[in-house]
Amino acid sequence: MQSKAELWQAGNGGQDMADGETPVLEARGITKIFGQHRALDGVDFAVRPGEVHALLGENGAGKSTLIKILTGAYQPDGGEIVLEGAPIRFTDPLNAQGAGIGTVYQEVNLLPNRSVAENLFLGRQPTRFGLVQRKAIVTEATALMAAYGLDIDVRAELGSFSVAVQQIVAIARAVELSGKVLVLDEPTASLDRNEVEKLFEVVAKLKARGLGIIFITHFLDQVFALADRVTILRNGQLIGTRDLRELTATEVVRMMLGKDLAYGHSTLPVAEAAKGPVKVTFTGLGRAGRVAPFTLSLHEGEVVGVAGLLGSGRTEMARLMFGVDTADEGEIMVSGKPLKIRNPAQAVMAGFGFCPEDRKLDGIFGELSVRENIIIALQAKLGWFRALHRDEQDEIAGRYADDLDIRAASHDMPVKLLSGGNQQKVILARWLANDPTFLILDEPTRGIDVGAHAEIVRTINRLREEGLALLVISSELDEVVAYSNRVVVMRDRQMVAELHGADITPAVIVAAIADNTGSAEARI
Amino acid sequence: MNRALRPLLATTAIFLLAYIAAVLQYPSMLSTRVLGNFLTDNAFLGIAAVGMTFVILSGGIDLSVGAVIGFSTVLIATLIMWAGLHPLLAFAITLVISAAFGAVMGAAIHYLKVPSFIVTLAGMFLARGGASVLSPDSIGIKHDLYTNISRSYILLPGGGRLTVIAMIMLAVFVLGIILAHRTRFGSYVYALGGNETSAALMGVPVARTTILVYTLSSTLAGIAGIVFSLYTSAGYSLSALGVELDAIAAVVIGGTLLTGGYGFVAGTFIGVMLQGLVQTYIVFDGTLSSWWTKIVIGGLLFLFILLQRLVFSASSPRKKAFRKS
Ligand SMILES: Nc1ncnc2c1ncn2[C@@H]1O[C@H](COP(=O)(O)OP(=O)(O)OP(=O)(O)O)[C@@H](O)[C@H]1O
Numbered sequence: 001m002q003s004k005a006e007l008w009q010a011g012n013g014g015q016d017m018a019d020g021e022t023p024v025l026e027a028r029g030i031t032k033i034f035g036q037h038r039a040l041d042g043v044d045f046a047v048r049p050g051e052v053h054a055l056l057g058e059n060g061a062g063k064s065t066l067i068k069i070l071t072g073a074y075q076p077d078g079g080e081i082v083l084e085g086a087p088i089r090f091t092d093p094l095n096a097q098g099a100g101i102g103t104v105y106q107e108v109n110l111l112p113n114r115s116v117a118e119n120l121f122l123g124r125q126p127t128r129f130g131l132v133q134r135k136a137i138v139t140e141a142t143a144l145m146a147a148y149g150l151d152i153d154v155r156a157e158l159g160s161f162s163v164a165v166q167q168i169v170a171i172a173r174a175v176e177l178s179g180k181v182l183v184l185d186e187p188t189a190s191l192d193r194n195e196v197e198k199l200f201e202v203v204a205k206l207k208a209r210g211l212g213i214i215f216i217t218h219f220l221d222q223v224f225a226l227a228d229r230v231t232i233l234r235n236g237q238l239i240g241t242r243d244l245r246e247l248t249a250t251e252v253v254r255m256m257l258g259k260d261l262a263y264g265h266s267t268l269p270v271a272e273a274a275k276g277p278v279k280v281t282f283t284g285l286g287r288a289g290r291v292a293p294f295t296l297s298l299h300e301g302e303v304v305g306v307a308g309l310l311g312s313g314r315t316e317m318a319r320l321m322f323g324v325d326t327a328d329e330g331e332i333m334v335s336g337k338p339l340k341i342r343n344p345a346q347a348v349m350a351g352f353g354f355c356p357e358d359r360k361l362d363g364i365f366g367e368l369s370v371r372e373n374i375i376i377a378l379q380a381k382l383g384w385f386r387a388l389h390r391d392e393q394d395e396i397a398g399r400y401a402d403d404l405d406i407r408a409a410s411h412d413m414p415v416k417l418l419s420g421g422n423q424q425k426v427i428l429a430r431w432l433a434n435d436p437t438f439l440i441l442d443e444p445t446r447g448i449d450v451g452a453h454a455e456i457v458r459t460i461n462r463l464r465e466e467g468l469a470l471l472v473i474s475s476e477l478d479e480v481v482a483y484s485n486r487v488v489v490m491r492d493r494q495m496v497a498e499l500h501g502a503d504i505t506p507a508v509i510v511a512a513i514a515d516n517t518g519s520a521e522a523r524i
Numbered sequence: 525m526n527r528a529l530r531p532l533l534a535t536t537a538i539f540l541l542a543y544i545a546a547v548l549q550y551p552s553m554l555s556t557r558v559l560g561n562f563l564t565d566n567a568f569l570g571i572a573a574v575g576m577t578f579v580i581l582s583g584g585i586d587l588s589v590g591a592v593i594g595f596s597t598v599l600i601a602t603l604i605m606w607a608g609l610h611p612l613l614a615f616a617i618t619l620v621i622s623a624a625f626g627a628v629m630g631a632a633i634h635y636l637k638v639p640s641f642i643v644t645l646a647g648m649f650l651a652r653g654g655a656s657v658l659s660p661d662s663i664g665i666k667h668d669l670y671t672n673i674s675r676s677y678i679l680l681p682g683g684g685r686l687t688v689i690a691m692i693m694l695a696v697f698v699l700g701i702i703l704a705h706r707t708r709f710g711s712y713v714y715a716l717g718g719n720e721t722s723a724a725l726m727g728v729p730v731a732r733t734t735i736l737v738y739t740l741s742s743t744l745a746g747i748a749g750i751v752f753s754l755y756t757s758a759g760y761s762l763s764a765l766g767v768e769l770d771a772i773a774a775v776v777i778g779g780t781l782l783t784g785g786y787g788f789v790a791g792t793f794i795g796v797m798l799q800g801l802v803q804t805y806i807v808f809d810g811t812l813s814s815w816w817t818k819i820v821i822g823g824l825l826f827l828f829i830l831l832q833r834l835v836f837s838a839s840s841p842r843k844k845a846f847r848k849s
């Protein structure tokens with residue numbers, strides 16, 4: 001089996017074929033209806049060989065649905081798929097894989113219970129006399145992972161690795177499967193800068209080889225850095241396909257939203273904004289092997305931003321604060337009173353809220369409705385004997401759904417049927433509805449469209465003005481700067497810097513993060 | 525270490541400790557004679573449990589196993605004694621019918637999206653009912669082949685006997701281990717148990733795998749039925765009552781996660797042997813009621829489900845990722 005791992009080493013051999021005429025994969029007039037809802041309405045889309053084609057749109061616009069139809073995971077209710085000029089029907093993803101289409105679906109869709117090697121090779125393991133050649137798989141998988149800069153034991157369960165590693169495994173698998181087309185549905189959501197660069201290198205080389213690449217993301221800078229053309233969807237309708245050289249970011253955003261983006265960054269410098277008395281203090285909180293003891297207090301009406309590479313201990317810090325992991329040293333004071341927090345229930349009682357990074361794993365109750373997902377934490381805090389009346393539930397769910405612009409056909413729809421970005425907004429709404437006094441947000445804008453991005457930044461600023469203490473973990477430095485009174489920087493599981501006032505600029509933060517390391521190795 | 529191994533190691537340790545304790549009390553339990561009987565007496569259970577392991581690994585359950593064994597014994601007995609067929613032909617017919625039975629159940633589970641326990645519960649009633657319709661009474665089987673098979677065995681050092689049916693069981697286990705861990709089919713079974721949606725998106729042939737898993741389970745139940753008829757020289761519609769539950773217990777005690785995706789066929793072997801050990805101990809003791817077997821198995825089952833919860837939910841994946849570093 002020829003591995004594409006060599007792509008990392010080999011030079012760029014092919015020529016630019018972005019102007020090739022026959023599309024390698026094409027969707028013609030695709031319509032998809034879920035119940036009453038038209039997720040796609042007569043959408044045309046075509047990716048040419050040798051081009052990176054960005055597919056953009058707000059949360060719920062229908063991007064993932066289109067991908068699932070193109071790759072056989074869903075059947076269209078109208079329209080047809082054309083592969084290299086010939087109509088084709090993919091009955092299931094295996095079909096599409098066989099035709100040379102490799103896909104990274106939005107939700108990391110691999111098997112946490114199997115080894116990394118098996119995830120990479122499932123369905124195409126080399127066999128001899130029907131027996132899987134395990135040694136060969138392990139060797140090849142190790143080489144493949146090394147090519148992506150990961151030195152890991154490929155025999156270990158995939159689920160034992162961080163989401164970022166899982167994401168890289170998913171990408172590597174899709175790249176290996178893609179003979180003609182590579183589909184990437186928000187592949188960069190949980191990757192750090194170095195890994196994104198690595199991914200871009202691979203994509204550039206595959207493009208040079210003449211593959212068609214479909215790229216979905218909410219990071220506009222990545223679109224401009226990587227893509228040749230863009231197709232924009234809004235509410236299941238095709239808005240248009242354009243050459244990116246003729247477009248500006250503002251125009252792309254206008255096509256996506258149907259209006260200009262209203263940036264809500266508050267005008268007065270946040271660092272100088274008035275803040276109230278100390279709300280919570282963590283003194284020497286730590287857990288061996290996870291986070292070195294740190295000391296941090298947060299005031300009412302203050303946002304503390306947390307910056308650092310993935311795996312630098314940011315999430316672990318939040319998990320300790322919220323009692324998801326128990327600290328083995330340190331103290332917590334809430335409003336001047338010492339408090340023990342050994343589990344999340346106690347944290348909720350203390351008025352804490354925590355919107356986790358990995359919402360798929362830690363946050364969403366897929367089978368429950370949007371309404372139930374929003375009110376569940378509030379209900380847990382009130383106790384089950386003071387059940388919220390249905391009208392109250394509807395009112396609360398409705399209010400936050402409006403505030404955050406959650407797009408769902410109905411609030412009684414199971415959350416798992418919402419688009420990825422809208423699911424994330426539901427979790428955020430849950431913690432806002434819970435009326436916390438101290439709120440921890442871990443990457444609150446991951447996977448959320450530009451319109452909603454601005455909305456969330458606005459919401460953070462509003463909550464701060466209302467007197468909440470907030471701890472916001474984010475890799476989006478522009479945003480961190482826009483809402484933080486203070487920024488703490490994590491590196492190698494330690495709090496290494498605290499930035500105030502004029503020091504809160506992306507440049508200073510980057511310098512503090514990088515310092516002497518700047519390596520992506522931190523996370524493994 | 526692979527955390528799926530932990531329950532298996534625990535089972536193995538418990539088995540060894542229990543065996544040592546039993547031997548200390550009754551030294552004669554340490555003999556190839558007792559070991560040979562272990563294997564022979566539990567051959568049909570072991571064979572059925574291999575099939576059950578695949579079903580549970582794939583995230584399902586098969587409640588029809590005991591009934592299919594019962595049906596097979598009756599079918600074999602009627603074919604040999606009433607229709608006058610040669611036992612080998614009777615065996616072949618039984619296997620074809622049980623395989624088809626499993627395939628239909630698997631197809632119903634996949635295409636009709638009915639939970640496996642409902643489909644196989646229906647299968648259980650059908651198979652038991654079918655067996656009683658064939659013959660409500662026990663039919664004794666007399667045939668040279670039966671006599672010959674029950675007479676042949678390999679003499680083990682120490683006087684123990686490795687009977688033909690024990691050898692069949694061991695062979696089934698070996699093949700089961702290879703199938704689970706060394707073939708693509710095996711990896712698909714684990715994939716289904718891990719996450720069916722992901723498996724489908726990764727290109728696992730979900731329909732085919734599901735159907736094959738239940739076909740395998742029913743076919744092995746058919747083989748278990750053949751073995752049971754060899755063991756008892758009879759066919760009876762009410763034989764092997766509740767064996768599906770013993771098989772499930774063996775699988776879970778053997779370290780397979782009841783919700784699927786994690787486990788080992790070899791663990792099931794130890795699960796079966798542990799049940800055999802408890803039975804043998806009770807026979808040696810002589811004063812205990814045989815119901816103690818059920819009580820001990822129940823206790824062990826409880827212990828293991830508890831252990832699995834500890835291993836699989838307390839240690840969230842990410843925690844482990846950091847322990848590695
Ligand atoms: N299986 C389903 N059943 C019902 N509705 C669905 C289903 N899958 C998607 N939808 C709906 O279709 C619409 C489009 O969803 P899709 O996942 O394609 O959005 P998206 O553009 O990928 O958004 P995001 O950027 O948030 O990932 C959404 O309104 C969603 O609720």
Ligand SMILES: [Mg+2]
Pocket residue numbers: 063064065106185419420421
């Ligand atoms: Mg999507």
